[in-house]
Structure formats: C-alpha cells, structure tokens
Amino acid sequence: MFRWVNLLLLFSFIIYSESPPVSVTGKTGGSVTLSCESEAREIYVVELKRPSKNILYCEKEECKRADKRVFKKGSCDIIIKDLIYSDAGKYTLIVYYNNDQTEVKPETLEYYLHIHDEISVQKGEDLKLDGLLINADKVEHQNTISSEWKEVWTRGHGVNSGRLTDHHGNLTISNFTVTDTGTYRVLDSNNEILITVSVTESVLDWKGNLIDTDEDKTDDTEHGNHWMLPVGVFVIMVLMATLVLLVRTDFVIFRHRHRD
Known part of the structure; x- marks a missing residue:
C-alpha cells in the first residue's frame, strides 16, 4: 500500500512540475519565432512537431521541412513566416543535446501559437x-x-x-x-x-475611396498638404505683384511732383 502511495505522489509531482506551453502571438502575413533559449554545448538534432504531423527535422545544419515557411535560426530557434490561420495551435520542439560528452539527452519545449488578424469590410x-x-x-x-x-x-x-x-x-x-x-x-x-x-x-472618403487604416488617413492628410502648397505660392505671388504695383505707383507720383 505504501508503495502505491509513493508512486501516486511521484506521478502527481511530475504532472504538477510540467511547465505549461509558451504562449506566442503572431499576425497573419507576418512571422513569429519559437525561441528555445537552450544553453546546451552541442546540439545534435532539432525536431518540430504538431499533433497531426512533423514540421521540421534538423540534424546539425541539414534540415528537412514539410513547410517551406519554417526555418531554423541559430542553434535551435524556429521561425515561421507568412503566417496563416491554420498555423494556430500547439507545437512541440524537441532538442537533442550533449552537455557532458557522454550521453545525448532530449529537451522538450511546447508552444501555443495564437494568430491575430484585422479586417475591414x-x-x-x-x-x-x-x-x-x-x-x-x-x-x-x-x-x-x-x-x-x-x-x-x-x-x-x-x-x-x-x-x-x-x-x-x-x-x-x-x-x-x-x-x-x-x-x-x-x-x-x-x-x-x-x-x-x-x-x-x-x-x-469624399472621393469615394475606402478608408481602412490610419495609414490611409495619413495619406489623405499628405494629399491635403500637397493642395495647400500651390495655394500658398499663389497667395505669395499675388502679394508680391501688389507690392510691385504700389512701388511703381509711388515712383510715378514722385517723378511727377519733381518735374513740377
């Protein structure tokens, strides 16, 4: 009986001590990094899996991938590019390393990828x-x-x-x-x-174009600034012409008085 209690306590400790998956968020069309942060001296194999299939298998610097959008960076970091909805979910990264040069040990890391998107309709x-x-x-x-x-x-x-x-x-x-x-x-x-x-x-907008993002609004502001520039130049030219006209009028009056 005592033996079964010990086994039960050991099993409970293992479940409790298991670290939860690392939460990672990415936007559709963007990229995300599954960081392993391993301090192992020598890594032999890096393997990325999903519940339904194997994604990446790298032995030293040679990698076989089931998806061209997945890459290994550095010793064991994984990059997923051009994110789509179906990329969301759980990933398991297994790193086989050797720290004491005597035994190859696996290290298992889990990630949960959340995809975010913004749509305007x-x-x-x-x-x-x-x-x-x-x-x-x-x-x-x-x-x-x-x-x-x-x-x-x-x-x-x-x-x-x-x-x-x-x-x-x-x-x-x-x-x-x-x-x-x-x-x-x-x-x-x-x-x-x-x-x-x-x-x-x-x-x-007033032109009948769709306004979806702040960037579009910025563009409209820039267009407004482009319109203001010619108007400002026109006003300056009118003021200069008026000034020249006033100077010429004063000069004609001066000559007329001087001649008299």
Whole structure:
C-alpha cells in the first residue's frame, strides 16, 4: 500500500512540475519565432512537431521541412513566416543535446501559437474568413456594443445564423452589416483561443475611396498638404505683384511732383 502511495505522489509531482506551453502571438502575413533559449554545448538534432504531423527535422545544419515557411535560426530557434490561420495551435520542439560528452539527452519545449488578424469590410459586402475553421471547435462573436460572447459556429452543428455559411472550413458572412463588426475568436476543444479577428466597417472618403487604416488617413492628410502648397505660392505671388504695383505707383507720383 505504501508503495502505491509513493508512486501516486511521484506521478502527481511530475504532472504538477510540467511547465505549461509558451504562449506566442503572431499576425497573419507576418512571422513569429519559437525561441528555445537552450544553453546546451552541442546540439545534435532539432525536431518540430504538431499533433497531426512533423514540421521540421534538423540534424546539425541539414534540415528537412514539410513547410517551406519554417526555418531554423541559430542553434535551435524556429521561425515561421507568412503566417496563416491554420498555423494556430500547439507545437512541440524537441532538442537533442550533449552537455557532458557522454550521453545525448532530449529537451522538450511546447508552444501555443495564437494568430491575430484585422479586417475591414464595406457594408453590404460578404465577409470571407478562409481557413478559419480547420482546427476549430467553435467560433464566438462579440459585438462592438456588447460584452457578451455569442456562438456563431460549433463543430458538429455548423452555423447558428441564416447569413453564415460554412464551405469546407471557410466561413462566410453575407450582406455585412454594422452588427457583424467586433471581434471573432476561434477556440479549440480545450477552450484555448486559436485565432482572434477584429472586424470593422469600411467608410468612404469624399472621393469615394475606402478608408481602412490610419495609414490611409495619413495619406489623405499628405494629399491635403500637397493642395495647400500651390495655394500658398499663389497667395505669395499675388502679394508680391501688389507690392510691385504700389512701388511703381509711388515712383510715378514722385517723378511727377519733381518735374513740377
């Protein structure tokens, strides 16, 4: 009995001492680094896995990759470029190293990659979220005027709205309205957030062009400055012409008086 108690305590200690996955956040189209921060003297093998497949296998400086967007940097850091929705989820990095030159030991690190995206949609158009549902268990929506999260899609039941369609993992909201703005988040079966998408409504400027970001607003300001420059030059030229005219008038009057 005492032996079983010891085994149970040992098992509980192992579970408790296991470090949680490192949380990493990246934006669609950008890149992210899974840092190993290893102090090993000599690393033999670096292996990156996901629950469904092997991503990268490097032996010394020779690497075999299942995805061309994944690279090894330095001794064991991993870089994922051109992030897409399906990259979100859990990763396991196994580093085989030798510190005492006698035994090769594995070190296992876990990461949880969260993808963030920002989308602007014009009223009446369709909002397409391609690849959003690949690893999803459910999708929730929080409107900009509410703090409540509402389920709009669940695995096994599909969409919960007449304007939503699910076609092979691609979620589409037809006839976009103001009530569709806000935040959409994708969760897995463990209620871990995979993806967060912030959706806003596009507005039109006085030229009929879409204004989606602050950068566009900056561009409009620059255009306004370009318009102000010619106007300023014109005003200066008018003032100079008026000054010349006044000087010439005074000179004519002076000559006329001097002649008299």
